[in-house]
Every structure is written in structure tokens, then in C-alpha cells.
Amino acid sequence: MDKKAPAGNPSRPNPLPGCPMAAAFAAIGGKWKLTLLYWLAHGETHFAGLRRRAAPITPKVLAEQLRELEADGLVERVETGPVPAPVVYRLTPYGTTVLPVVEGVRVWGEAHLRRTQGEASPAVPMSCADMIA
Amino acid sequence: MDKKAPAGNPSRPNPLPGCPMAAAFAAIGGKWKLTLLYWLAHGETHFAGLRRRAAPITPKVLAEQLRELEADGLVERVETGPVPAPVVYRLTPYGTTVLPVVEGVRVWGEAHLRRTQGEASPAVPMSCADMIA
DNA sequence: CTGTATCCGTGCCGATACTG
DNA sequence: CAGTATCGGCACGGATACAG
Numbered sequence: 001m002d003k004k005a006p007a008g009n010p011s012r013p014n015p016l017p018g019c020p021m022a023a024a025f026a027a028i029g030g031k032w033k034l035t036l037l038y039w040l041a042h043g044e045t046h047f048a049g050l051r052r053r054a055a056p057i058t059p060k061v062l063a064e065q066l067r068e069l070e071a072d073g074l075v076e077r078v079e080t081g082p083v084p085a086p087v088v089y090r091l092t093p094y095g096t097t098v099l100p101v102v103e104g105v106r107v108w109g110e111a112h113l114r115r116t117q118g119e120a121s122p123a124v125p126m127s128c129a130d131m132i133a
Numbered sequence: 134m135d136k137k138a139p140a141g142n143p144s145r146p147n148p149l150p151g152c153p154m155a156a157a158f159a160a161i162g163g164k165w166k167l168t169l170l171y172w173l174a175h176g177e178t179h180f181a182g183l184r185r186r187a188a189p190i191t192p193k194v195l196a197e198q199l200r201e202l203e204a205d206g207l208v209e210r211v212e213t214g215p216v217p218a219p220v221v222y223r224l225t226p227y228g229t230t231v232l233p234v235v236e237g238v239r240v241w242g243e244a245h246l247r248r249t250q251g252e253a254s255p256a257v258p259m260s261c262a263d264m265i266a
Numbered sequence: 267c268t269g270t271a272t273c274c275g276t277g278c279c280g281a282t283a284c285t286g
Numbered sequence: 287c288a289g290t291a292t293c294g295g296c297a298c299g300g301a302t303a304c305a306g
Contacts, residue, residue: 014246016188021168023249024242029162031279035154047288055149058280063289073248087288094248101241104234109157111230113147115206116156164299180268191300196269220268
């Protein structure tokens with residue numbers, strides 16, 4: 001029974017074995033993963049915290065994505081309390097290595113946003129803000 | 134405004150309006166888009182060239198992704214000949230702005246590959262190689 | 267050579283409800 | 287609070303064949 005998978009049990013299989021792009025995509029290509037990593041870069045949070053930040057994500061999908069990120073060694077799940085179990089999610093040291101990528105995507109996305117929508121975008125309309133650790 | 138930037142006809146709608154991540158993902162989040170941009174960074178190619186490079190992509194999907202990249206102003210389609218129509222695809226100036234992101238993803242993907250598979254990956258097994266312009 | 271048409275499988279994601 | 291269960295849908299991506 002697979003309990004934890006430190007970098008030997010990738011959540012998603014690489015469709016193109018040996019291709020760096022595909023490998024990266026398998027790890028951080030989920031719809032919400034970059035956003036989750038982005039918010040986790042701000043500091044550890046718990047489940048509900050991520051739920052609030054990460055827009056209209058549903059608990060099921062959030063749990064899935066978190067478990068995949070965990071399986072890829074990017075995110076660490078820490079149980080801080082015994083009973084009410086305020087679990088805390090945080091980036092692993094390895095997880096911090098993706099932050100430049102996350103930031104790169106975010107910055108480019110911002111520029112792209114301004115390009116496509118011009119000035120039509122207010123500041124932080126939904127949930128994603130700017131800044132990064 | 135912009136001389137030839139479509140930039141008003143995004144191929145994929147942004148599911149989270151105003152979110153840079155989502156915007157970026159809508160533009161370059163396609164399964165093959167990063168790979169295509171990567172190869173296009175090596176120089177202009179034609180349809181068949183991309184087909185060969187981009188692994189087992191099917192013509193339909195290739196055409197789709199290319200049209201989306203074109204709609205987002207990242208890729209330019211140039212017809213070089215009249216009849217046999219050797220069309221050439223190339224990055225637009227704006228398209229080159231994503232190259233850092235592409236490279237970042239690729240580099241991280243390589244590291245991730247080595248992390249997950251150790252030394253089990255031969256050199257360029259399928260189609261993706263290394264290097265970039 | 268450069269695509270398009272048609273059909274289809276399934277992976278990804280979502281809503282709601284329920285449990286420790 | 288932190289998740290899991292179940293169900294479903296739809297879009298994304300794919301295969302094959304055909305056309306300009």
C-alpha cells in the first residue's frame with residue numbers, strides 16, 4: 001500500500017518519457033497547481049486557507065491536486081494538532097525550486113493579461129493577487 | 134494600438150478573469166504548446182517539421198494548437214510558396230517573450246526528470262531534445 | 267505538403283452530500 | 287476543520303480518413 005511517495009511515485013505518468021516539458025507538465029500542469037504553489041509560496045496554510053485563496057476550487061479537486069503535489073515531492077502535509085487536526089500544507093525544499101517557474105509564468109501571465117484585455121482588468125478581481133515570496 | 138497583434142481574440146477563455154496564472158495557462162497551457170514554442174524557438178519550421186519534432190502529435194491537434202498560438206499572437210503563419218504551399222511557422226516578437234518561461238519549465242522539467250527517474254532516462258529518447266536559442 | 271472532417275474515448279474537473 | 291464518496295459532464299485530446 002502506497003503511503004507516501006518521495007519522488008518515486010509520480011502522480012501523473014509522463015506521456016512522453018524523457019521529455020522535460022512533458023515531465024514538468026505532468027507535475028505542475030494541473031489546472032490549479034501553479035496557483036496552489038503560488039499561494040503556498042506565501043507561507044504554509046491549511047486546507048481551508050487554500051480553498052479560500054484558490055478561487056472556486058472544490059474540496060475534492062483541491063485534495064486531489066494537493067496529493068499529487070505531495071506525491072511529486074513539492075508539497076508537504078504536516079499535521080499540527082491531534083484532534084481538530086489543523087493540517088498545514090507547506091512547500092518542501094524541493095518545492096521551492098519551482099517557484100522561479102511559477103513566478104515566471106505569473107509575470108508573463110500578467111503581461112499577457114494586459115495585452116489581451118488592455119486596461120480592462122481591475123486589481124485582483126477574483127482571488128489571485130500579486131507578489132511572491 | 135498594436136500593428137498586427139490579434140490580442141483580442143483569445144483562443145481559450147480565461148476561466149478566472151484577472152488571474153495571471155489562469156491567463157497564462159489559457160495561452161500556453163495546452164498539452165503541446167510549450168513543446169511547440171520550444172521547437173519554434175530553434176527557428177521557423179513548417180507543418181511537417183513540427184509534426185516530426187513534436188513527437189506523436191496528430192495533424193488535427195497540431196493545427197489546433199498552432200491556430201490557438203496564432204490567435205494569441207505568439208506564432209505567425211507565413212506562406213512562402215503559392216502552390217505546394219510550404220507554409221512556415223515562426224515565433225512573433227511577442228512570442229519570444231514566453232521563451233524564458235519555456236526555458237524555465239524545460240530546465241526544471243529536466244531536473245525533475247532526473248529526480249524522479251534518476252539515471253533511467255537515456256538521452257533524447259523520443260523527440261524532445263535540449264538546447265534552446 | 268498542408269491541412270480539414272468526423273467520430274470517439276477518457277481524463278480532468280466540478281457539484282453535492284456525507285464522514286472522522 | 288479536513289477531507290472522502292459518488293456521480294456526471296464536457297472539453298480536450300486522439301485516430302483515421304479525406305481534401306486543396
